[in-house]
Each structure stands twice: as structure tokens, then as C-alpha cells.
Amino acid sequence: xxxxxxxxxxxxxxxxxxxxxxxxxxxxxxxxxxxxxxxxxxxxxxxxxxxxxxxxxxxxxxxxxxxxxxxxxxxxxxxxxxxxxxxxxxxxxxxxxxxxxxxxxxxxxxxxxxxxxxxxxxxxxxxxxxxxxxxxxxxxxxxxxxxxxxxxxxxxxxxxxxxxxxxxxxxxxxxxxxxxxxxxxxxxxxxxxxxxxxxxxxxxxxxxxxx
Amino acid sequence: xxxxxxxxxxxxxxxxxxxxxxxxxxxxxxxxxxxxxxxxxxxxxxxxxxxxxxxxxxxxxxxxxxxxxxxxxxxxxxxxxxxxxxxxxxxxxxxxxxxxxxxxxxxxxxxxxxxxxxxxxxxxxxxxxxxxxxxxxxxxxxxxxxxxxxxxxxxxxxxxxxxxxxxxxxxxxxxxxxxxxxxxxxxxxxxxxxxxxxxxxxxxxxxxxxx
Numbered sequence: 001x002x003x004x005x006x007x008x009x010x011x012x013x014x015x016x017x018x019x020x021x022x023x024x025x026x027x028x029x030x031x032x033x034x035x036x037x038x039x040x041x042x043x044x045x046x047x048x049x050x051x052x053x054x055x056x057x058x059x060x061x062x063x064x065x066x067x068x069x070x071x072x073x074x075x076x077x078x079x080x081x082x083x084x085x086x087x088x089x090x091x092x093x094x095x096x097x098x099x100x101x102x103x104x105x106x107x108x109x110x111x112x113x114x115x116x117x118x119x120x121x122x123x124x125x126x127x128x129x130x131x132x133x134x135x136x137x138x139x140x141x142x143x144x145x146x147x148x149x150x151x152x153x154x155x156x157x158x159x160x161x162x163x164x165x166x167x168x169x170x171x172x173x174x175x176x177x178x179x180x181x182x183x184x185x186x187x188x189x190x191x192x193x194x195x196x197x198x199x200x201x202x203x204x205x206x207x208x209x210x211x
Numbered sequence: 212x213x214x215x216x217x218x219x220x221x222x223x224x225x226x227x228x229x230x231x232x233x234x235x236x237x238x239x240x241x242x243x244x245x246x247x248x249x250x251x252x253x254x255x256x257x258x259x260x261x262x263x264x265x266x267x268x269x270x271x272x273x274x275x276x277x278x279x280x281x282x283x284x285x286x287x288x289x290x291x292x293x294x295x296x297x298x299x300x301x302x303x304x305x306x307x308x309x310x311x312x313x314x315x316x317x318x319x320x321x322x323x324x325x326x327x328x329x330x331x332x333x334x335x336x337x338x339x340x341x342x343x344x345x346x347x348x349x350x351x352x353x354x355x356x357x358x359x360x361x362x363x364x365x366x367x368x369x370x371x372x373x374x375x376x377x378x379x380x381x382x383x384x385x386x387x388x389x390x391x392x393x394x395x396x397x398x399x400x401x402x403x404x405x406x407x408x409x410x411x412x413x414x415x416x417x418x419x420x421x422x
């Protein structure tokens with residue numbers, strides 16, 4: 001099965017999601033078939049890279065024949081396991097957390113935010129963008145009765161590690177961390193970090209010292 | 212000068228920002244000196260990688276002597292050009308854009324959000340988290356009188372490309388894009404993409420089909 005193939009570079013997986021975005025745009029524009037060169041160009045890479053990325057999963061289509069936009073999307077969704085429903089929780093209903101609760105991608109199949117958690121009594125019991133806010137104390141109990149695949153951490157850096165430890169103890173296998181801190185976690189826990197400060201600092205590096 | 216050294220992998224630059232985060236945490240904990248192994252472990256990498264990353268910029272310190280937490284931070288900030296003030300604008304004062312305007316990292320030296328832009332008459336003229344919202348029509352005029360280094364795009368995918376074109380025409384050299392679309396831009400424009408859907412899809416891939 002494609003998802004069990006080992007040693008697929010993370011950069012390849014990230015590019016697969018970019019190809020999927022490009023195909024969704026093409027479909028929205030009414031395009032039915034597309035050549036690999038066009039997808040590669042739209043995704044900011046080249047034909048050879050595109051073919052190599054797909055080759056990890058057995059490849060698809062014949063060179064020069066073009067791809068069905070619909071079928072290639074289906075193939076990529078299958079590789080990315082997007083046919084599996086994923087239950088998400090968000091922890092930290094502050095400024096960023098509230099915005100994330102309203103982010104359409106977090107409510108788009110197969111992803112569903114099933115609950116939010118905070119320690120602020122004024123927020124607990126309210127509903128933000130359709131999601132009920134619960135007390136962080138009730139996290140472990142909630143997870144015992146509702147399977148949760150991914151915890152989104154939108155808490156301050158100072159408490160991020162202890163909240164991440166709580167998430168791990170509750171048995172949640174994956175974390176999307178927005179706190180600007182490198183979490184120390186057991187190796188079996190999957191983590192993706194969105195660090196907005198990092199993004200600015202990388203741009204600052206590339207901008208250089210002259211401008 | 213360090214920032215002119217070519218062929219530094221983007222992954223190295225990203226790790227430099229992680230080292231900087233770790234050093235900031237250590238300083239907050241009152242730590243004065245640290246060995247490379249500790250920094251590497253905190254940053255989720257190894258000693259050899261840490262030394263290699265620093266070696267692009269001439270290295271610092273002597274093996275086994277440890278690093279001054281303060282001096283190493285200073286060195287990393289210099290490499291990342293964080294001594295240069297960077298003026299940012301944010302385009303798209305929706306749900307995500309409003310949260311980003313409140314994000315502390317975007318108001319932290321050397322970064323300053325100097326203006327926000329939207330096309331919604333109800334938002335234009337208001338102030339969100341201390342930042343004045345202007346009409347998107349006035350972007351080019353604003354940039355002529357205020358140097359802007361980075362434009363943050365928090366607009367819907369459907370308009371992101373045309374807004375990015377506007378940003379490029381106005382002469383802004385770098386874009387931090389939150390729209391889930393791969394922008395087609397001239398090669399001299401620096402772009403970083405924060406794609407929250409991608410992050411979830413990569414986690415979905417790694418979670419696999421069994422859970």
C-alpha cells in the first residue's frame with residue numbers, strides 16, 4: 001500500500017500537497033486534463049521532480065498522454081490518506097486560536113475540529129466558530145470518549161511544553177504546534193511546527209543586509 | 212560578510228532560527244553558557260548538524276568550551292540580518308488577518324507592521340491591534356512614501372495571485388503568503404508560504420491509513 005512505502009522524503013510529501021492544491025485550482029477553472037510540465041510549473045518545480053515524487057507511489061499515467069485532473073487528485077488524496085476522517089482539537093482559544101477555529105481548511109473534509117480547550121473560565125462553555133470550548137482539565141476525559149488524531153497547539157510558548165506533555169499522556173498521536181518553541185516529545189509523536197517568527201526571520205536572511 | 216555566502220541550504224537557515232528560539236528560552240531560564248550538544252538536542256537535531264550549520268558562517272567558539280548564550284544569539288541575529296528594521300504590511304483583514312495583526316512576533320523588533328489593507332469599506336479607516344486599515348487601492352501610493360520589505364498575504368485563494376501581482380508592481384521584495392495557492396511570481400521575489408492545509412495533510416500522510 002502506497003502509504004507504507006518507507007523513506008519518502010518529507011519534502012516530497014509537502015510537494016504532493018502542493019500538486020493537489022494546483023489540481024484543485026485547475027479543476028475550479030474547468031480544466032479536465034493536464035501535462036506533468038504544467039503541474040510542475042504551477043507548483044514551482046520541474047517535470048523531473050514531479051515524476052520522481054510520484055514514482056515513490058508507483059507512478060501514474062503515461063509520459064506524453066497527460067493526466068486526468070480528477071483522477072490525479074484522487075490518487076494524491078489516496079496517497080495522503082485523505083479518505084480517513086481526522087478529528088482535531090484546538091488548545092488555546094486566544095487571538096490566534098480563535099482565528100484558527102474559523103479557518104475553513106480545519107473544517108474541510110477529512111478534517112473536523114471536534115472541540116477546543118482553554119483554562120480561562122470566561123471562555124469555557126462558549127462556542128467559537130461552531131466549536132464548543134471546554135476546560136483544559138477535561139482534556140484526558142474527552143479524549144477517552146472521543147478519538148482525536150491531531151491536537152493544534154495555539155498556546156503561549158511558556159506553557160507549550162507542559163500542554164504538549166498533557167496531549168501525549170492523553171494518547172493523541174500528532175501535534176500541529178503554533179507556539180514558537182521546539183517541543184521535546186517522544187519519537188513516536190508526529191509534530192509539525194508553524195513558526196511565524198521563523199518565516200519572517202528566513203525572509204530577513206534572504207533580504208540581506210543591504211535592503 | 213556572512214549573509215553574502217552563497218549556497219546556504221534553506222533548511223540550514225530555518226534551523227538557525229530554531230537555535231535562536233532555543234537560546235532565547237535558555238536565556239529566559241538564566242542559563243549563561245551552553246554546549247553545542249545541548250543546543251542541538253533542544254533544537255531536535257545533532258551536534259554534527261549544528262556545527263555544520265554554523266560552519267557556513269565561519270563558525271564560532273572552540274569545541275568543548277561551550278558557547279556564551281548571549282554571544283551566540285548575537286551571532287545568529289547578525290547572520291539572519293535581524294539588526295535591520297523590517298517594515299511589514301498585511302493585506303486582507305479577515306478572520307486570519309486580524310489574528311495575525313495581533314500576533315506578538317509581527318510587532319517584535321526588527322519587524323514592524325506599518326499598515327494593513329483591505330477592500331471592505333467597513334474595515335477601511337479602522338484600527339486593528341494598533342494598525343490602521345487602508346484601502347487596497349492606496350497600496351502603491353503608500354509604498355512610494357513608506358519603504359515596505361515584506362507583504363503578508365491573508366486573502367482568499369481566489370484573489371491571492373492578483374493581490375501578489377499588485378504587491379510586486381508596488382516594488383515590495385518579499386511575500387509571506389497564507390493563501391493556500393502556489394503564487395506565480397518573478398524569480399527575484401522572495402516568498403515563504405504558510406499553508407495550514409498542507410500541514411494537516413502531511414500529518415494525515417504520516418498518521419497513515421490504519422488510525
